Amino acid sequence: MTLTVRMSDEVTEAFAAGRPVVALETTLISHGFSGGRGLAAAVESEERVRAAGAVPATIGIVDGEVRVGLDRDSLERFAEAGTDARKAGARDITACVVQGALGSTTVGGTLAVCRRAGISFMATGGIGGVHRGFAESLDISADLLQIARTPVLVVCSGAKSILDVPATSEMLETLAVPVLGWQTATLPLFYSAAGGPPVSATVGTAAETARIAQGHWSLNPSGGLIVGRPPVGGIDMEDVISAAVERVRSSGVTGQAVTPAVLTLIEELSGGQSVTVNRALIVDNASLAAEIAVAYAAIS
């Protein structure tokens, strides 16, 4: 079989007109929020991308069809499905298609589709990374390897501190992925701005970031970059995070189920505070990715 990708009219027209396109993932919509609350983050992210002058392409698998650009009904389906939607990393996409499933693509899965569609920019909340206790579990997100081998710039608020962030940072260095700090010298910790490991370079403007991406792709046409944008109004959640990670670990949850289980528990333990910060940083990241995509279009 050959995998086909269906683009929405809006995205098809953007490509035809040479307008900048920003990809958005669907795992955060279904697995990153409970009770259908991912919908607001998804809709608002798309609005922010448009407001910044680019076209949003939310990516997911709907009834076995890989879609680039989702309508409101599909976004709603991902939000309502929650963890019933299959979490689709790059390796899961084809099985989802053949089996006619609803598959929400992770950062890694979204990047695989970006390469097929020719999209160079994406935004998310936090990338996956090296999990705490990785020496025993070997649990390292496939996001990292997919970023290293896909020519897409990913705007995020770093890696959530449910992970081992210093180990994640080392791994990104090993994979030769540029980690650009958006007006910061340290990699943001998702819920909080400060305290992370150093970035490989600090960037100040969208134009500068676009030039670095362009140069990097001339040197390494198959590799990605990360831009880490600190959350505005971040909060220190380390105690809640440690408690959630420990509870999930001791309940025996492993593999793909770990991240959503920890996120749900953090939401509960923080009395919903995590959701407010999470949603705000996701939509701000979408906006920044669009600004960088617009700046890139101006020089390419």
Ligand code: PSU
């Ligand atoms: N981080 C979040 N919320 C999320 C995710 C990460 O704060 O919803 C999702 C992203 O889609 C990411 C995926 O690509 O989790 C990583 O999962 P894993 O650790 O199983 O690779």
Ligand code: MN
């Ligand atoms: Mn994992």
